[in-house]
Amino acid sequence: MTLVHTAGTEPGLPAPTAAPAPGPVPGPAPALRTAPEDPAVADAATVFVATCDLAGQVRGRAVPGSDHASALRSGTGWVPVDLAISSFGPIAPDNVFGSRGDLRLVPDPATGVDIPADGDHPALRLYLADQTLPDGEPWPCCPRTFLRGAVEELRERTGLDVTASIEHEFVLGGLPSSPPFSLARYRHAEPFGSDLVRLLEQNGLQPENWLPEYGDGQFEITLRPGTAMAAADRAVLLKELVRDLARRRGLPVSFAPLLTPDGVGNGVHLHLSLRDAEGRPVLFDASRPGRLSALGARFSAGILRHTPALTAWTAPSPVSFLRLTPHRWSAGGIFLAERNRESLLRICPTTQLAGADPAVQFNLEYRAADATANPWLALGVLIRAGLEGLVRDYDEPTVWPEDTDASVLAGVPALPASLEEALHALEADDVVRSWFDPRLLATHLSVKRSELAQLAGLDEAARIRKVADVH
Ligand code: GLU
Ligand code: MG
Numbered sequence: 001m002t003l004v005h006t007a008g009t010e011p012g013l014p015a016p017t018a019a020p021a022p023g024p025v026p027g028p029a030p031a032l033r034t035a036p037e038d039p040a041v042a043d044a045a046t047v048f049v050a051t052c053d054l055a056g057q058v059r060g061r062a063v064p065g066s067d068h069a070s071a072l073r074s075g076t077g078w079v080p081v082d083l084a085i086s087s088f089g090p091i092a093p094d095n096v097f098g099s100r101g102d103l104r105l106v107p108d109p110a111t112g113v114d115i116p117a118d119g120d121h122p123a124l125r126l127y128l129a130d131q132t133l134p135d136g137e138p139w140p141c142c143p144r145t146f147l148r149g150a151v152e153e154l155r156e157r158t159g160l161d162v163t164a165s166i167e168h169e170f171v172l173g174g175l176p177s178s179p180p181f182s183l184a185r186y187r188h189a190e191p192f193g194s195d196l197v198r199l200l201e202q203n204g205l206q207p208e209n210w211l212p213e214y215g216d217g218q219f220e221i222t223l224r225p226g227t228a229m230a231a232a233d234r235a236v237l238l239k240e241l242v243r244d245l246a247r248r249r250g251l252p253v254s255f256a257p258l259l260t261p262d263g264v265g266n267g268v269h270l271h272l273s274l275r276d277a278e279g280r281p282v283l284f285d286a287s288r289p290g291r292l293s294a295l296g297a298r299f300s301a302g303i304l305r306h307t308p309a310l311t312a313w314t315a316p317s318p319v320s321f322l323r324l325t326p327h328r329w330s331a332g333g334i335f336l337a338e339r340n341r342e343s344l345l346r347i348c349p350t351t352q353l354a355g356a357d358p359a360v361q362f363n364l365e366y367r368a369a370d371a372t373a374n375p376w377l378a379l380g381v382l383i384r385a386g387l388e389g390l391v392r393d394y395d396e397p398t399v400w401p402e403d404t405d406a407s408v409l410a411g412v413p414a415l416p417a418s419l420e421e422a423l424h425a426l427e428a429d430d431v432v433r434s435w436f437d438p439r440l441l442a443t444h445l446s447v448k449r450s451e452l453a454q455l456a457g458l459d460e461a462a463r464i465r466k467v468a469d470v471h
Pocket of ligand 1: 265
């Protein structure tokens with residue numbers, strides 16, 4: 001069940017208006033490229049229509065290029081129980097959908113990306129889709145529809161819009177060893193790296209930084225900010241484009257949260273900011289702690305209050321919580337801090353170089369996520385939690401200054417220690433549960449519990465390997 005949509009504005013929040021964002025403030029980046037109109041281009045490649053599910057897997061169906069236009073109009077067939085497939089293959093037991101029902105996977109033309117032909121690998125056009133009922137009505141269990149609902153409810157109740165971007169870390173195998181952040185590592189990954197950046201640019205994903213990271217063979221890619229939907233779509237597409245190119249180049253790749261128990265983690269960091277109906281950023285207030293506005297503090301309070309339940313969506317693999325421990329620069333506890341890479345919510349730095357306006361750059365980074373999460377759900381739950389903070393009377397959170405001693409921060413509330421704990425926290429949090437169709441919630445719980453059961457009895461290293469094999 002979702003919250004009731006209200007047309008009014010909550011007290012203390014800017015009034016919603018229908019006015020478009022004016023020019024000078026950079027608004028969200030444009031949507032991904034639109035579908036090609038030229039039928040010759042459209043027919044050249046097979047078309048794959050995909051969704052991303054609770055297991056964080058991208059699944060779907062292909063249609064011949066000659067059916068491109070009709071697939072855009074009416075989608076392809078799909079089945080409700082597909083949502084109950086676990087990361088490791090089997091359908092979770094006790095799934096609420098059973099063997100019945102049918103859906104459509106209706107592609108969003110704005111998400112289309114082209115993977116050009118490359119040697120023996122034919123070209124492919126890939127779309128992300130909404131899962132709808134056969135008559136085209138939204139299916140309340142569709143993860144992409146969940147994010148759309150969260151964005152719409154935030155806008156209706158507060159007049160605010162989210163700008164977001166999602167950073168990914170991943171490890172490329174088979175490269176010579178090299179120092180962290182080194183030019184040598186960067187060059188070892190050529191021509192993969194340059195080809196990847198070109199592919200992302202050609203497809204409108206707007207790459208910002210492509211960098212050798214700290215861990216062995218680890219890299220990171222950041223994309224420019226956009227609307228919440230564009231950011232989540234790009235997160236789904238980015239992983240598939242990286243995997244597809246790496247596969248074609250014979251490079252093993254993994255986005256899994258850990259590859260060895262003592263290794264460096266692969267994080268997914270979600271960056272969020274809020275703008276009012278005129279496109280003005282509203283998180284920045286130079287006079288307040290951490291320069292975080294009162295509104296930003298309330299939004300943060302919602303996320304901090306519900307973090308244990310949120311992590312069941314943002315870090316949902318059986319090994320995700322091995323990464324979420326102190327001293328890994330992932331998220332070492334539930335706290336909001338200025339420029340601290342151990343925080344759950346990090347107030348990111350801004351620059352004044354070239355006369356840049358700090359208010360426009362100012363954003364919050366949620367660090368307790370990884371690539372086993374569904375990006376639409378991960379961003380959707382953060383927006384819903386932030387909205388709860390805006391409309392409820394939660395305590396103002398502490399903004400820990402940048403120079404706070406680590407010994408002081410050792411006393412902050414801990415994150416769940418395991419996926420089991422996070423799932424219990426989700427079941428115990430009535431507010432978070434109220435955001436979901438009961439079938440979506442039940443399916444998430446059963447998929448995650450079945451993934452835990454499938455790895456039961458394995459030691460830590462073996463569980464990490466199993467997750468890395470599928471992520
Ligand atoms: N690898 C760290 C993580 O697991 C992030 C390091 C960084 O701040 O880039 O989240
Ligand atoms: Mg990083």
